[in-house]
Amino acid sequence: MTLVSLSPIQQRRLHNFRNNRRGYWSLWLFLILFGLSLCAELIANDRPLVLSYKGDIYFPVVQSIPEETFGGFLPTEANYRDPFIANEIRANGWMIWPPIRFSYDTINYDLDVPSPAPPSAENWLGTDDQGRDVAARVIYGFRLSVLFGLTLTLASCVVGVTVGAIQGYYGGKVDLFGQRFIEVWSGLPMLYLLIILSAIVQPNFWWLLGIMLLFSWMGLVDVVRAEFLRARNFEYVKAARALGLDNRRIMFRHILPNAMVATLTFLPFILTGAITGLTSLDFLGFGLPSGSPSLGELIAQGKANLHAPWLGISAFVSLSIMLTLLVFVGEAVRDAFDPRKS
Numbered sequence: 001m002t003l004v005s006l007s008p009i010q011q012r013r014l015h016n017f018r019n020n021r022r023g024y025w026s027l028w029l030f031l032i033l034f035g036l037s038l039c040a041e042l043i044a045n046d047r048p049l050v051l052s053y054k055g056d057i058y059f060p061v062v063q064s065i066p067e068e069t070f071g072g073f074l075p076t077e078a079n080y081r082d083p084f085i086a087n088e089i090r091a092n093g094w095m096i097w098p099p100i101r102f103s104y105d106t107i108n109y110d111l112d113v114p115s116p117a118p119p120s121a122e123n124w125l126g127t128d129d130q131g132r133d134v135a136a137r138v139i140y141g142f143r144l145s146v147l148f149g150l151t152l153t154l155a156s157c158v159v160g161v162t163v164g165a166i167q168g169y170y171g172g173k174v175d176l177f178g179q180r181f182i183e184v185w186s187g188l189p190m191l192y193l194l195i196i197l198s199a200i201v202q203p204n205f206w207w208l209l210g211i212m213l214l215f216s217w218m219g220l221v222d223v224v225r226a227e228f229l230r231a232r233n234f235e236y237v238k239a240a241r242a243l244g245l246d247n248r249r250i251m252f253r254h255i256l257p258n259a260m261v262a263t264l265t266f267l268p269f270i271l272t273g274a275i276t277g278l279t280s281l282d283f284l285g286f287g288l289p290s291g292s293p294s295l296g297e298l299i300a301q302g303k304a305n306l307h308a309p310w311l312g313i314s315a316f317v318s319l320s321i322m323l324t325l326l327v328f329v330g331e332a333v334r335d336a337f338d339p340r341k342s
Contacts, residue, residue, distance in 0.1 A: 016336040023332020030325040037143035044100035044136035047080055052093035061098075081106075100124065102133035104140035104293035116301070116308040126310040128301050134311065138318050140293030145322070148205065149274035153267055155213050156274075160220030161256070161263060167221070168228025169251050175225070182218055190215045191280070198286035208287060212277055219270055220263055227259035261337050268330030272323050279319065295319055 006014065018024050042049065047060040058065055060080065067078040071088045078085050080095070089095055102108065102123070108131045111117045115131040125134035167178040197211050231237060232255065240250045281287035282296025295315050302312025 013336040017332050020332035020335050023328045023330075023335070026325040026328035027332070030322075030329065033142065033321075033325075034146055037139055037146065040136075040139045040143055041098075041103075043098055044102060044104070044133070044139050045098045046101060046103045046106040048095040048097050051080075051089055051095040053089050054092045100133060100136050100139075102136045104137045105132060105291055106136070107131040108133065116305055116311060118308070119310055125314045126308065128298065128311060129305055129308075134298070134314050137293045137298060138295070138314055141295040141298065142318055142322065144205075144288075144293055145275050145278060145295055148209065148278050149271045152209055152212055152216055152274040153271045155209070156216040156270055157220060157263065157267065159213065159217035161224050161259070163217065164221040164224025165228050165251050165256060165259070168225040169232050169247065169255065171229065171232070175229075182221060185215075186218050188215075194277075194281060195284065195286050198281060202289070203281075203287060204289055208278065208281065212274065216270065216274060216277075219273075220266060223262045223266065224259045227262060228255055231255045231258055265330070265334040265337050268326050268333060272326045272330070275319075275323065275326075 036043065041061055045061055049059070049061050051058050051060060053070060058069075060078075064077045066072075067074045067076060067085065070078055070085050072078065072085060080086060080089075081101070086095075108117075108123065108127055111127065111131060115127050116129045117123060117127045117131070119126045123133050123135070125138065128134055128137065163178065167175045193215075194211055198208070201207055203211075228251070237250060237254065240254055245254075278287060279294075279296040279299070282292075282294040283300050284296075285300070287296055288294050295318060298311060298315040299319075302308070302315060305311055
């Protein structure tokens with residue numbers, strides 16, 4: 001869609017967003033970092049990107065190749081860091097490795113010092129207390145945190161907008177009982193309940209997503225409800241009722257586009273809240289399963305290993321950059337939808 005095809009109000013919003021240079025370039029920088037993290041397997045991996053063995057070309061990064069193929073004895077997938085396999089392939093071909101020769105769960109058994117090892121030419125950001133490469137865990141952890149936050153934000157938006165739309169459009173007892181329920185539900189200690197629920201079940205990505213969704217949807221209800229309460233008595237809504245349109249079509253086709261203007265300004269901040277919530281649970285040990293690439297777990301390791309400052313610094317810098325960029329983008333989106341800015 002070109003700028004010419006946009007409506008005048010959309011052109012004004014896009015112009016306002018671009019005028020906020022801090023938010024505009026923050027969006028591009030965040031998209032670049034997120035795009036690189038989506039290609040994490042091509043940047044940090046314990047398997048070669050491509051190799052040649054006795055004239056045949058293989059792509060271990062997307063293939064599971066048994067050790068027997070390279071002169072080994074086991075039918076399981078080859079360990080390309082094994083000196084025997086590596087020497088056999090080099091003697092009969094070549095390998096192209098990613099820049100970081102470790103995945104997020106690869107343990108470096110060839111360290112010259114006890115773990116956690118300081119940064120070196122092999123481990124750019126050092127290793128954690130289990131000998132895993134910190135740089136690889138930061139890249140995979142960045143991707144996991146953003147994907148979790150985006151999924152939770154989208155689900156929260158669907159639930160929150162739907163509840164707010166129903167309350168605001170119907171009003172009366174529906175709105176009254178809905179508000180009382182939200183007041184009680186929002187008064188519950190969210191973090192403690194998340195810890196309790198995470199301790200009862202074995203947490204994984206989808207369990208944590210569902211548990212956090214129980215509380216994250218409430219932030220959008222008041223905004224959408226207020227817009228629907230204001231717009232339900234407008235002339236175009238009355239005209240739509242007079243033409244015989246059903247309530248569902250009036251709500252989601254005619255009123256919702258106006259309510260989404262205020263909703264969109266909250267989305268970057270909901271995303272930052274989802275990421276910090278996941279990080280907090282991982283830091284406390286109630287988040288993702290052990291071994292997952294988690295920035296929260298990296299912070300916990302930094303706290304437990306004060307003699308290894310690269311652990312805490314790596315997690316702090318990655319989280320700071322991620323959340324700062326998202327906050328700047330949120331401020332730019334808020335300015336873009338502000339009718340007082342021309």
